Amino acid sequence: APGHGGAGLPSSGGAARVRRPLAGPLPDEAGVRRAGGIPPQRPPAAPGPAGRSRAEDGTYRRPLPARPGAGPLPAEEDRRARPAGGTPRWATGEWSYGNAVRAVPQHRRSPRRTLAAAVCGLLGLGLIGAAVTGPRLTGDSSADSPEESAYATARTLWHSAPVDTLFPRTLHGGGAGPGRADRVWTRVAVAPDADCVSQLPPALLTALRPTGCSRVLRATYTDATASHVTTVGLVFTEGDATAMRALAARFERDDLARDVELLPRTLPAPGTVAERFGRDQRASWTVEALTEAPVVVQAVSGFADGRPVAQPQPASDARARGARTAPAQAGLGHEAQGLADAVTRALRTALRTAAAGNEGTR
Template sequence: PFAPRPAAFGPWRRPDRSTFDSPYGGAAPDRPAGRRTRGRVAAAAASLVLGLGLLGGAAAGSWLTGDSGSRPADGDSYARAGSAWHSVPVDELFPRTLRGAGPGGADRIWTRIAVAPDSSCGGAFDPLLEKALAPVGCKRLLRATYTDATSTGVTTVGLLVTKAGSGAMRKLSERFQAEGLGDRADLMPRPYAAKGTAAAGFGDAQRASWRIRILPDAPAVVYTVSGFADGRKVTDPQPAGEATRGGATTAPAQSGLGHDARGIADEIERAFRRALSKTEAPAMTEVPR
């Protein structure tokens, strides 16, 4: 049910400037003064509308690609974010390969080894994390698992599409930050252990590092959980924020599993926002002349 298929949405389109240009071009010597005035007023109004449209499009584009903290001025983009997921090809949402930074800034490459069928959220989180996420609901859960270049580490990444409005998402994001819920070892995501892959032995006891990102400007939660591919148990898992600090000497830190959790979460959030940027903005209305 989660097979690749073409996205139904087209990219953002800027309005064609010619649509708004005055038809008069310049004042003809034999044109009545009233027509010249009306033409200039219409052109000025058109320029104003065009400028506002381009500014609005730029802000929406920045929000969707994650380039700034801008948020959409209305609920259209937010609403599209909640429904666009089912039309996004798998390779766009979960690219086959990802690149990021590992310990010491070294390049790190991750390869996708499994994609789970889209599903409900049952069993995907520790009970306390499931309870913490309950206020925003679960419309759909999309997951994939990646391995590093040496196949010694595996990471499950999930995109939880919520049922909540923007106010509820902002409230949940603020709560996670204020109470440090994303750093608690009793509120961890669970891995997707795909049979026949390097992640076959990736269970709850193998979890080493994780990251949870509540998107305040979209109905989505992006999370990751990483561990060792050889099935070894981890007695002291560490959130990605701590495992990627300079000088950290824990197993999740020195193995790079904290960097895996952080880097893959960041890359999938960017992929999600890029996919949303292909949803079509409402067409602008031509200024009456």
């Protein structure tokens, strides 16, 4: 009141607004604090100036700005914080009274973690790429062309195909004899597979250097009259399709099939009509490089009675019209070429059968 001195009064007279000291916490509120609970809500204050809240001393204060990092409250909480009187209450944030919950700071991503994640991603892409391109890089047979698959299968026939498949006990040659007469041959001997050096003439080994040579299979047949004998052979090379085409082209260009230095060796069989079929009994021969398989087919024929032949003749010459040599007159050129063709057909059949079996197992 005017006229009274003391603390809190203005030095000059006149009306002045008395500021009372801030009151301490209410007894019940202090008790709640010590107990660690949340004080009861006070009734809403009377509306005050816009943008301000009324303190306990009756004055109005602007609300403190939100702490950095505090985001806006959801719309539902904001509606609950608005009383019926229309003046909004300040909704509780990270530092509101009673909960004292500190907002969890958002840590920046560590450069090491970023680098590790990038490395893991690159490794994953590498594994996927390896799974896609692996069959091609490793030469997986499922990725080979049909021709490459056929060659890979043919290389194994010398030990995987039954002997009766490659050298049937009986072979038929329709129109294979002189005057296109039919021929029938019976197998009298089969040799085990052998190395190339011991079974092939040196000139043929030289011709096979670009393709290599793995194994040689041979068998001897006789005709229906048992007057002729013929040894036929399958030479398995290591060449691919390109190498075999080059070899066949060289045979044709250099006329190697007519070269006497490539004359095949015989396979005599004791106790059979072919027991006297030796080096001097060779009368006519043929040698052919296939292009559908890594195989060279050869055949040499002679007389079953063991008579020697001074000048062996290539099958192409002995089969020519008007040929007057002993091999030509006896039809030995037809025997050699006819049996070579028949065994080639048997080889192709075995190759198709093996290829079909491989397709069924994939």
